[in-house]
Amino acid sequence: MKINITAKPGSTRNNKTGGWRTFKPKTDLDKCISCGTCAKVCPEGCIEMKKIAKYEQLKPKTDYNYCKGCGVCAAECPVKAIVMELDKK
Amino acid sequence: MYQIRVHGRGGQGVVTAAELIAIAAFYDGKVSQAFPFFGVERTGAPIESYARIDDKFIRTREQVHAPDILIVQDSTLLGVTDVARGTSKKTIAIVNSAKEKDKLNIDLPKENIFVIDATKIALDKIGKNIVNTTILGAFARATGLVSLNSLKLAIKEKFKEKGDKIINKNIEAVEVAYKSSAEL
Amino acid sequence: MNNKNQQILEGSRAIALTINNIGPAVISAYPITPQTHIVEDLAKFKADGDADYEYARAESEFAAASIVEGASAAGARVYTATSSQGLLLMAEVLFNIAGMRLPIVVTCANRGVSAPITIWNDQQDAMTIRDAGWIQMFAENHQEAVDQHIMAYKIAEQTNLPVMVNIDGFVLTHSYEPVIIPTRAQIKKYLPDYKPKKGQYLDPANPVTLGAFARPQHYMEIRQDLHNDLMSSLNLINKEYIKYRKTIKTMKSDIGCPMSDFGAENNGLVEYYGPKKPKIILVAMGSVIGTIKEVADKTKGVGALKIKTYRPFPEDAIFNILKKAKYVAVLDKSISLGHIGPLASDIKSAMQGKIKAKIQSFIVGLGGRDITKEMIGGIVREVKKGDGGVKFIGK
Numbered sequence: 001m002k003i004n005i006t007a008k009p010g011s012t013r014n015n016k017t018g019g020w021r022t023f024k025p026k027t028d029l030d031k032c033i034s035c036g037t038c039a040k041v042c043p044e045g046c047i048e049m050k051k052i053a054k055y056e057q058l059k060p061k062t063d064y065n066y067c068k069g070c071g072v073c074a075a076e077c078p079v080k081a082i083v084m085e086l087d088k089k
Numbered sequence: 090m091y092q093i094r095v096h097g098r099g100g101q102g103v104v105t106a107a108e109l110i111a112i113a114a115f116y117d118g119k120v121s122q123a124f125p126f127f128g129v130e131r132t133g134a135p136i137e138s139y140a141r142i143d144d145k146f147i148r149t150r151e152q153v154h155a156p157d158i159l160i161v162q163d164s165t166l167l168g169v170t171d172v173a174r175g176t177s178k179k180t181i182a183i184v185n186s187a188k189e190k191d192k193l194n195i196d197l198p199k200e201n202i203f204v205i206d207a208t209k210i211a212l213d214k215i216g217k218n219i220v221n222t223t224i225l226g227a228f229a230r231a232t233g234l235v236s237l238n239s240l241k242l243a244i245k246e247k248f249k250e251k252g253d254k255i256i257n258k259n260i261e262a263v264e265v266a267y268k269s270s271a272e273l
Numbered sequence: 274m275n276n277k278n279q280q281i282l283e284g285s286r287a288i289a290l291t292i293n294n295i296g297p298a299v300i301s302a303y304p305i306t307p308q309t310h311i312v313e314d315l316a317k318f319k320a321d322g323d324a325d326y327e328y329a330r331a332e333s334e335f336a337a338a339s340i341v342e343g344a345s346a347a348g349a350r351v352y353t354a355t356s357s358q359g360l361l362l363m364a365e366v367l368f369n370i371a372g373m374r375l376p377i378v379v380t381c382a383n384r385g386v387s388a389p390i391t392i393w394n395d396q397q398d399a400m401t402i403r404d405a406g407w408i409q410m411f412a413e414n415h416q417e418a419v420d421q422h423i424m425a426y427k428i429a430e431q432t433n434l435p436v437m438v439n440i441d442g443f444v445l446t447h448s449y450e451p452v453i454i455p456t457r458a459q460i461k462k463y464l465p466d467y468k469p470k471k472g473q474y475l476d477p478a479n480p481v482t483l484g485a486f487a488r489p490q491h492y493m494e495i496r497q498d499l500h501n502d503l504m505s506s507l508n509l510i511n512k513e514y515i516k517y518r519k520t521i522k523t524m525k526s527d528i529g530c531p532m533s534d535f536g537a538e539n540n541g542l543v544e545y546y547g548p549k550k551p552k553i554i555l556v557a558m559g560s561v562i563g564t565i566k567e568v569a570d571k572t573k574g575v576g577a578l579k580i581k582t583y584r585p586f587p588e589d590a591i592f593n594i595l596k597k598a599k600y601v602a603v604l605d606k607s608i609s610l611g612h613i614g615p616l617a618s619d620i621k622s623a624m625q626g627k628i629k630a631k632i633q634s635f636i637v638g639l640g641g642r643d644i645t646k647e648m649i650g651g652i653v654r655e656v657k658k659g660d661g662g663v664k665f666i667g668k
Binding site for chain 3: 112124149152
């Protein structure tokens, strides 16, 4: 058998889905209360709560390589710190 | 025979675009053919579709490997798939982008590239980033391969089950794109 | 320029409109890609009040085939369509339908078979039931598919043999091209309303048993009978083709074929396209013939033979064409794994000792692989080196 017909775990990362976006979420870190809701609801799991200089608490960081621009984070943010902007491409 | 290849992503109406070209050309009295690159048409996946226009019945069933006209509905595909494969110096490309044509990653003579911000027009007129009808307005103007009138009739026929409201929005978008495009 | 009766339609829509105009009494189907659009359209016609048939939704292809089998046994004109795994799931019922001599028409939107899973076109599905006792036709384009469906009912209802019309999935089902759909009135002139013969259907006033148990002293003769009737249907298929073309004037489905109608080179069983004295003949079934014709136009000494009727196998009609050639390349969109292409195998056995030409089996287009003019050009070069084995042409 020459062709390996099994797929290994983690291979979906090779497919960067950021290009699918029409709208891009933009997060206002000053307005953000670090509740972490956006990271929990992101269906792609591409928002990570991280230590970002200048801020004491953890802040969300979106990986735009995989963000499809679905807007769930913006809809769920309790303080409306995330806005969806037209992605220029 | 003119061969047209449409590139886009699942959900942008790539397959419908080729069908509309074929229907419009048929209304213009020409013989046409359209078919998709039979993808698993899930949202976001790169999709291709093809159309051919001729004066006699089109027998060939192979995909379009040497397009006379390229329609690119999503410019982010330019770095992802080989959009320009099989093109020649004569190939005309109609690209949906907000950028200047010099900044597009496509290997074609600049004078053959037509850029239209179809996303902006579609969001404005239709309310969704479904650019297939809009970009065909530019296609009709730039290539003259289908008439604006036949294109509108094709939209009416293809979308008749969707209702007048959607038909009119799409026709409006086509008209804006047609007017804002240049003739070849 | 377009004929005023022409419309530009998706292949699936063209078939659905034709079936509605033929007017079956019962339709039952289970959706599967790429057959889906056909049965969706038929369900929609019914929901919109544009159709008279009963549309029975089924929970599987096995059920759909069984429903039409039962309805046909009760004397109704019926229709179903499927593809690939769906056809395989129907297989048991399909053998029964042929054995019970029910005049059922099925569309197979040809698709490859798992595994690996594929939704794309090849003709492996149809090949799995070539031995089931069905008449199998293959269409090159939308018009031929439309015409074959109408002829299929006429042939089935005269011979009490089921007919399967094969159309390449996606290539024909999902493409748009000009086509003429015969009207109900036109079809009625050619195909009268279905009235099953007394004693051949389930009727309380005249009770019969269909598909009964047969012991060794009877089974063989019954199967032989089925075979004999299939073989003798070859003549009828050809006759019906001529009658159809004279009654219902659609576009020539062999559009672009300059050969005269109804002769050895173009009839209900086969169609030959190419020079009078070809050196090489490429043989194939279905939509790929269109691309082969384009290559034949540009390559000296190359002809194309289209097999329209695959079962019963039109041995004499094929011999009449192939006797002219030095080399024969058979293009199969399927393979009998462990042997060669099924059509190639049939042609080799049927032509053995009759023609001198070398016959070579080529496998193309499995699982939706695009078949380009370059590939066909490659086959033209390769066939002369023929070693009698099987060659896969994938690029």
